[in-house]
Amino acid sequence: MQRNLVDYLILMLKGMAMGAADAVPGVSGGTIAFIAGIYEELINTINQINFSLITTLKNEGFKAAWKQINGNFLLALLLGIGISFVSFMRLAKYLIEHQPILIWSFFFGLVLASILFVAKQITKWSITNIVLLILGAFIAYYITTLPALASNGNPIFFFFAAAIAICAMILPGISGSFILVLLGAYKTLSDTIHDLDIKKLLIFIAGAIVGLLSFSKLLKWLFTNYKNATLAILTGFITGSLNKIWPWKEVMTWRTNSKGVKVPLLEESILPQYYIELYNKDAQISFAISLMVIGFLSIFILERIGSKK
Numbered sequence: 001m002q003r004n005l006v007d008y009l010i011l012m013l014k015g016m017a018m019g020a021a022d023a024v025p026g027v028s029g030g031t032i033a034f035i036a037g038i039y040e041e042l043i044n045t046i047n048q049i050n051f052s053l054i055t056t057l058k059n060e061g062f063k064a065a066w067k068q069i070n071g072n073f074l075l076a077l078l079l080g081i082g083i084s085f086v087s088f089m090r091l092a093k094y095l096i097e098h099q100p101i102l103i104w105s106f107f108f109g110l111v112l113a114s115i116l117f118v119a120k121q122i123t124k125w126s127i128t129n130i131v132l133l134i135l136g137a138f139i140a141y142y143i144t145t146l147p148a149l150a151s152n153g154n155p156i157f158f159f160f161a162a163a164i165a166i167c168a169m170i171l172p173g174i175s176g177s178f179i180l181v182l183l184g185a186y187k188t189l190s191d192t193i194h195d196l197d198i199k200k201l202l203i204f205i206a207g208a209i210v211g212l213l214s215f216s217k218l219l220k221w222l223f224t225n226y227k228n229a230t231l232a233i234l235t236g237f238i239t240g241s242l243n244k245i246w247p248w249k250e251v252m253t254w255r256t257n258s259k260g261v262k263v264p265l266l267e268e269s270i271l272p273q274y275y276i277e278l279y280n281k282d283a284q285i286s287f288a289i290s291l292m293v294i295g296f297l298s299i300f301i302l303e304r305i306g307s308k309k
Contacts, residue, residue, distance in 0.1 A: 008076040014038060015080020022081070022169050022176055023089040024096075024107060029081070031114045031172040031238060035299055040223060042077070042170070045070040046216035086193055093190065104247040105288035109295025111242060117299060118172060119235045122228050129232035136236020144244035146182055147253070147266045155203050161185035162207030167215040172234045178244060247288050248275040 003011070014036040018029035033039045048069045057065040066072075095103040122129065161183045169176030180186040192200040222230040246269040253266040272283040 003072065008072065011038070011073065011076040012080035015077040016084035017080075018077075019081035019084030019086075020088045020092075021107075023085050023092045024103070024175070024177060028169065028172055028175050028238075028241070030168075030170045031111065031118075033170070034172045034234075035114060035117050038077070039172070041070070041073065043216050043219050043223065045073055046212060047220050049213060089190060089193060100249075101247045101284045101288055102291055104245050105284075105291040106295040107245050108242065108247060109292030110298055111238060111245060111295075112292070113296040113299035114172070115235060115238050118231060118238060122231045122235070124228050126228075129228055132229055132233040133236040133239070136233035137240035138236075140237045140240025141243050142240075143182070144178070144241060155200070157183075158185055158188060158200065159203050159207035159210075162204040163211030163214075166208040166211040170212065170216070170219070172238055175241065175244070243269055248272050248283060250275070250278060 014032070017036065018032045021032045022029035030039065033042055053065055053068060056068050092103070161180060162185075164183065165176040165179045165185070167176075168179045177186060180189060188200070189204060191197070192204065219230075248270050249267040250270045251267055270278070272285050272288075275281070275283050
């Protein structure tokens with residue numbers, strides 16, 4: 001695909017949107033990629049990174065190898081993801097701690113619109129597809145109810161946590177950051193970025209590359225052979241993930257983190273009125289609904305940008 005400078009700048013902005021989503025435990029960057037119209041190109045590009053690349057580099061040179069992996073596309077996208085992920089993770093952490101209702105409201109509206117967008121890509125509905133949608137929703141919902149593990153900074157564990165999380169990051173509906181939270185590796189990654197621990201950062205990147213190259217092959221095969229069924233289960237994944245990002249929560253159990261601060265371990269979604277009665281706090285319903293609407297409309301803006309050639 002021929003692109004000019006403006007196209008690559010837009011691509012970088014899409015990458016920034018993906019990075020911002022992946023920084024929030026509960027939102028999938030894969031969902032953003034799908035809506036932005038670059039999901040299948042991303043999967044196909046990742047699949048071009050294989051051993052044949054070495055042969056191309058040796059026989060035809062760097063330019064041919066760069067073209068084989070769609071290098072300009074990858075560079076623009078990864079640049080946007082990297083900038084946004086590193087910078088937004090700190091902001092997301094602050095907002096989740098101090099304004100959780102507002103940030104979750106925005107993302108709830110965004111993900112709700114994503115369900116409609118992904119579902120309308122299904123060209124043929126069948127009983128099988130409906131069953132897969134329900135199954136995907138159940139799996140994603142169940143994942144959101146699991147308690148997080150204690151923080152674990154073991155290098156081998158960190159490597160495999162990265163490999164698992166990166167699969168979720170490119171899978172619409174399941175948040176890679178939330179998987180890191182469940183595995184007890186989110187804080188380790190956050191500290192690694194904050195402290196610029198190069199050794200741990202390289203371990204995470206290595207794990208992410210291994211997971212990405214392995215999982216992308218499966219996704220490409222599924223989209224090639226069972227596109228409608230794949231879209232149906234992805235729609236289910238996104239639907240089930242709504243439980244995680246519902247703005248009003250009751251904390252069922254707590255844990256003490258490494259700094260001696262009590263943080264939620266297991267939460268349950270509740271109605272705004274019950275939230276007011278339980279915590280005697282403002283449920284911020286007006287602001288929450290407004291941000292849901294903004295998040296919902298943001299998807300249609302992304303879709304319009306993504307549909308432009």
